[in-house]
Amino acid sequence: MYMLQGKKIIAVGDRDGIPGPAIEECMKSAGAEIIFASTECFV
Amino acid sequence: MDLEIQQRIKDLTEKFGAENIVVVIGGAEAEASGLSAETVAAGDPTYAGPLAGIALGLAVYHMVEPEIKDECDPAVYDEQCGMMEMVLDVDAIIEEVSKIRKEFSKF
Numbered sequence: 129m130y131m132l133q134g135k136k137i138i139a140v141g142d143r144d145g146i147p148g149p150a151i152e153e154c155m156k157s158a159g160a161e162i163i164f165a166s167t168e169c170f171v
Numbered sequence: 172m173d174l175e176i177q178q179r180i181k182d183l184t185e186k187f188g189a190e191n192i193v194v195v196i197g198g199a200e201a202e203a204s205g206l207s208a209e210t211v212a213a214g215d216p217t218y219a220g221p222l223a224g225i226a227l228g229l230a231v232y233h234m235v236e237p238e239i240k241d242e243c244d245p246a247v248y249d250e251q252c253g254m255m256e257m258v259l260d261v262d263a264i265i266e267e268v269s270k271i272r273k274e275f276s277k278f
Contacts, residue, residue, distance in 0.1 A: 146197030
C-alpha cells in the first residue's frame with residue numbers, strides 16, 4: 129500500500145476516457161506529486 | 172501517443188529518474204491504453220516518436236486499476252472517475268495494461 133506516496137506522477141489522460149485533470153485530482157488525494165498532466169485526443 | 176508527450180516523458184525521466192516515476196493513463200479503450208503503456212515501458216511501437224527504440228521501463232498503470240484506484244480518496248475518485256468507470260471496459264483495460272506492465276516495466 130501507499131506505493132504512490134512520494135512518487136512523481138505523469139498523467140496521460142484521454143478526452144474520451146479519463147482526462148488529465150481528473151487523474152491529477154485523484155493522484156493529489158493519494159499524496160503523490162504530479163509533474164506533468166496532459167489529455168490526448170484521438171480524433 | 173502524441174509526439175510532444177513522448178518527448179516530455181523522456182525529458183522528465185532523465186530529470187527525475189525512472190525509478191521515481193509512475194505513469195497513470197486514462198485511455199478509453201484497452202488497445203489504445205496498451206499502446207500508451209507500451210510506449211512508456213518498452214518504447215514507441217509505431218517508431219514515430221522520440222521514444223522509438225527507447226525502453227524507459229517506467230511503471231505504468233491505468234487510472235481504473237485497483238493498485239491506483241485504492242490509493243485515492245474514494246470521494247474524489249467517485250467524483251472524477253466514477254461515471255467513466257461505468258462506461259469503460261474496465262476488465263479488458265486492466266488485462267491489457269497489466270500484461271504490458273508485467274512484461275516491460277522495470278520498476
